[in-house]
Amino acid sequence: MFGFSLRPRKASASTAKERLQILLAHERSGSGGARPDCLPQLQREILDVIRRHMQIGDEAIDIRMERGDELSSLEINIEFPGKLGVN
Amino acid sequence: MSKDLTLEEPLGKVIVVTSGKGGVGKTTTSAAVGAELARRGHKTVVIDFDVGLRNLDMIMGCERRVVFDFINVIQGDAKLKQALIRDRRLENLAVLPTSQTRDKDALTKAGVETVLDELRKEFDYIICDSPAGIERGAQMAMHFADEAIVVTNPEVSSVRDSDRVLGLLNSITDRAGKTGAEPVKAQVLITRHDKSRVDSGEMMTVEDVLEVLAVPLLGIIPESKAVLRASNLGVPVVLDDPSAAAAAYEDAVGRLIGEQIEMRIAADPRRGLLQRLFRRAV
Numbered sequence: 290m291f292g293f294s295l296r297p298r299k300a301s302a303s304t305a306k307e308r309l310q311i312l313l314a315h316e317r318s319g320s321g322g323a324r325p326d327c328l329p330q331l332q333r334e335i336l337d338v339i340r341r342h343m344q345i346g347d348e349a350i351d352i353r354m355e356r357g358d359e360l361s362s363l364e365i366n367i368e369f370p371g372k373l374g375v376n
Numbered sequence: 377m378s379k380d381l382t383l384e385e386p387l388g389k390v391i392v393v394t395s396g397k398g399g400v401g402k403t404t405t406s407a408a409v410g411a412e413l414a415r416r417g418h419k420t421v422v423i424d425f426d427v428g429l430r431n432l433d434m435i436m437g438c439e440r441r442v443v444f445d446f447i448n449v450i451q452g453d454a455k456l457k458q459a460l461i462r463d464r465r466l467e468n469l470a471v472l473p474t475s476q477t478r479d480k481d482a483l484t485k486a487g488v489e490t491v492l493d494e495l496r497k498e499f500d501y502i503i504c505d506s507p508a509g510i511e512r513g514a515q516m517a518m519h520f521a522d523e524a525i526v527v528t529n530p531e532v533s534s535v536r537d538s539d540r541v542l543g544l545l546n547s548i549t550d551r552a553g554k555t556g557a558e559p560v561k562a563q564v565l566i567t568r569h570d571k572s573r574v575d576s577g578e579m580m581t582v583e584d585v586l587e588v589l590a591v592p593l594l595g596i597i598p599e600s601k602a603v604l605r606a607s608n609l610g611v612p613v614v615l616d617d618p619s620a621a622a623a624a625y626e627d628a629v630g631r632l633i634g635e636q637i638e639m640r641i642a643a644d645p646r647r648g649l650l651q652r653l654f655r656r657a658v
């Protein structure tokens with residue numbers, strides 16, 4: 290059993306702690322760029338702004354988030370129809 | 377309706393992972409079963425029904441990527457495809473996280489049914505990770521199930537709660553209420569099985585548990601250090617280093633999809649040896 294445990298397996302507990310610290314910091318502060326609960330509203334507002342200039346559907350928006358230790362990123366993809374339908 | 381039987385193969389199968397008792401391994405099982413199905417090439421989604429106490433995202437390792445959730449979809453605030461998190465390790469695997477801020481009342485029967493119906497069109501398997509207990513969240517997780525994996529530890533309170541849950545599967549689910557529908561196919565998955573304690577008479581045997589519950593056995597997952605390690609890392613146990621638990625989950629998934637795999641009682645060899653050494657030394 291000692292032969293088996295020579296592999297560097299000890300890291301898993303510290304990984305667990307790090308993951309928890311990052312996640313809980315975001316959950317407690319509601320920070321990380323955006324509270325989860327404000328995202329639906331953010332999405333609606335972004336769609337509204339874009340619709341002032343172009344015609345896009347409700348499903349044209351895709352928001353992805355990556356919460357990090359130092360910073361978080363919010364990636365917003367908006368699909369347009371073949372031609373830009375400028376109003 | 378013809379949708380409740382297996383005749384229409386293109387529609388995905390809904391499998392609830394439930395137990396009544398907490399801490400027996402529902403989420404570990406949901407993650408492992410989902411990942412193994414996906415690895416075998418089946419399009420699989422795992423849904424967290426534990427509204428307010430989400431943890432499937434942590435066990436699957438996608439907790440930093442949650443934007444929208446199951447409740448947002450039910451309430452029309454987001455589209456299903458926006459809430460699904462595609463796994464970065466397996467292309468056939470997706471997670472539908474739940475809300476951390478709402479409560480279980482946000483799960484409406486109609487809302488859950490709509491989401492499941494949409495998922496059935498895209499996925500081969502929809503794994504519903506139930507919360508503990510038998511209240512609304514657990515009832516919603518099991519309501520539309522075609523099959524159930526009842527996670528049970530060989531311990532009196534867990535077996536008793538499993539029996540209660542098996543009763544609910546046969547009485548309050550959609551299939552139970554439909555005349556002519558096949559009942560929910562329920563199978564027991566015994567987890568945290570410790571062969572050395574069974575051998576010494578300290579733990580109920582698999583046969584003991586099955587005699588009490590009287591339902592088919594899906595598999596026996598040994599107590600294994602690999603499970604805590606996998607949870608620490610946010611990796612389903614079947615995707616981490618080989619272990620007795622991973623092998624047991626692989627077998628269980630084979631049986632779940634109809635393969636004939638002989639039941640075996642495994643244990644991590646190094647751990648069993650360690651325990652035996654200790655026992656002799658003390």
